[in-house]
Amino acid sequence: MIRIGIVGAGAAAAAAAHTLANASIEVDSTVLEKSRGLCGRAATRRREDAIYEYGANYLKSDDERVVELVTDTLETEGLVEISDPVWTFDADGTVTEGDDRDDHKWTYRQGLTQVAKRLFARTDATVHRETRAETVIRGGGGDDETWQLEDADGKRWGPFDAVLLNPPAPQTAELVRSADWESPVREPLADAAEAVPYRTIWTGVFHYPFELERPYYALVNADKDHDVGWVSREECKPGHVPDGESLLIVQASPEWSADRYDEPPAANLERLADMTARLLGDDRLREPDWTDHQGWRYALPDDGVATEPLDRAEREGLYCLGDWVAGEGRLHAALCNGLEVGARVTGE
Ligand SMILES: Cc1cc2nc3c(=O)[nH]c(=O)nc-3n(C[C@H](O)[C@H](O)[C@H](O)COP(=O)(O)OP(=O)(O)OC[C@H]3O[C@@H](n4cnc5c(N)ncnc54)[C@H](O)[C@@H]3O)c2cc1C
Incomplete structure (x- = not known):
């Protein structure tokens, strides 16, 4: 079984979780989502008898x-x-x-939030809402090959064999920059994410x-x-x-x-x-x-991201996913990227 930690419950994360749930090996996914809802910028609200999309x-x-x-x-x-x-x-x-x-x-x-809701509903992933990931930790708990996540209340989640980061690039950059991760990949990855306009x-x-x-x-x-x-x-x-x-x-x-x-x-x-x-x-x-x-x-x-630092991070088990990784600020691009990243995690 592989243990996966996912930061964010946007469309890309939902698509990745769905792919992981259908892999031939057993996967245990834990999702930390800072808001109360699923699907991130593809956001839906209800008021009186109206339903409306105020993002995508x-x-x-x-x-x-x-x-x-x-x-x-x-x-x-x-x-x-x-x-x-x-x-x-x-x-x-x-x-x-x-x-x-x-x-x-x-x-x-x-x-539109149905996209992520329906995808997550077809997985066994546990989604913890109103839980903001603040730090990514490599190792911890004595195993250098695993990852942990720490939330805003200081609670530690994990250990995970791989971590997937779904927030928009500037927020991913912050998470990576503050990561407790002694690796030459950390700064180039944070720089690449931060450079996305x-x-x-x-x-x-x-x-x-x-x-x-x-x-x-x-x-x-x-x-x-x-x-x-x-x-x-x-x-x-x-x-x-x-x-x-x-x-x-x-x-x-x-x-x-x-x-x-x-x-x-x-x-x-x-x-x-x-x-x-x-x-x-x-x-x-x-x-x-x-x-x-x-x-x-x-x-x-508004532009793509340099892919080399992302590839190097993946080799250590840290994956970025979302529309900015796809290089297109569109819901279908985020979903596609999530499908691809999910498949790469299990190598299928
Ligand atoms: C105003 C607007 C209009 C748009 N119009 C369209 C359109 O018409 N058509 C179209 O195809 N696309 C449109 N888009 C783009 C589309 O919404 C995005 O491309 C897509 O939703 C991105 O999905 P994602 O999974 O990459 O990221 P997101 O949806 O941003 O998901 C990231 C998730 O991570 C969570 N998160 C962030 N930081 C943390 C943290 N530290 N801890 C835990 N969780 C965290 C967020 O709360 C969010 O749920 C629009 C976007 C906006 C804002």
Whole structure:
């Protein structure tokens, strides 16, 4: 049997845990997740009768293994497609019909977090929520070949034969930098993770007690020159918003988000609602009946990572996984990377 410690319960970790659970050798996986939920940045909330995604908007069918995973391996009950298209707008707010007809845009009636929930449910992994890993320890307990994890309360977990690190690159860098691990690999690995640039996104959520008639699901800013980067209508996702209501997800541009990240949320929401009202040409959108928001400091990796330090760390039993390792800030890329890393851990 091999013992695996996993930091983070994002999509990549869930895919890795699923692969490990299906390996021919017996695997005992322990997951430490700092938040209360599963699936990390593919995040779903419920409020009143609405369900909405305020991180990743949907899962794309860009990779065959992921298509097989969601349409074949996992139960498809509740898997729904967003059939309305994504259109574009430019710096002046001019809206143009887009062309994404060949893409599938998937989510679940109960929300995108179902991806990780369904994957973990098919494993025997124990997931400890609200447990933040603070330190990675090589050896300890007298065996130099094993790993331990220490959480924020000073509790030690392990020993593990391998440890998988799923947090975004800057948080992984911190964990590696502070690791109790005497190895020439530690600093190059921390440096490589730290060097991955990230885009910040501030998300506003706006609910209205009326329907909004539009021919598109979402608008994306194509020239990257508008303070709004993305507006989408959660009511286009089956099961998300009760009839007769609308719920808009508005993601500010990375520049606007970084500039105003620490501003009072109420002021940011007011500005975003105003820009959205202008973009969609509807004054009523300035007055939502309720709002929500989320700042994502490390929303999307903007470049890949140097792979050599990651390969060297793997040879010692320390694996990094996630969208930043895949080199693409997309849910399907994170899932794929998790499948690959899971297979490498057991050598299958
Ligand atoms: C605003 C926004 C919009 C997006 N839109 C899309 C989209 O439309 N389509 C798309 O495909 N992708 C989109 N993405 C990207 C997508 O969400 C990510 O690529 C994907 O979810 C990354 O998964 P992951 O497993 O790599 O990491 P994460 O989801 O970040 O998972 C990492 C996990 O580690 C946990 N963690 C961190 N530090 C610790 C610690 N010290 N101890 C324990 N746990 C820890 C975190 O809480 C988290 O659960 C979007 C992301 C954002 C933020």
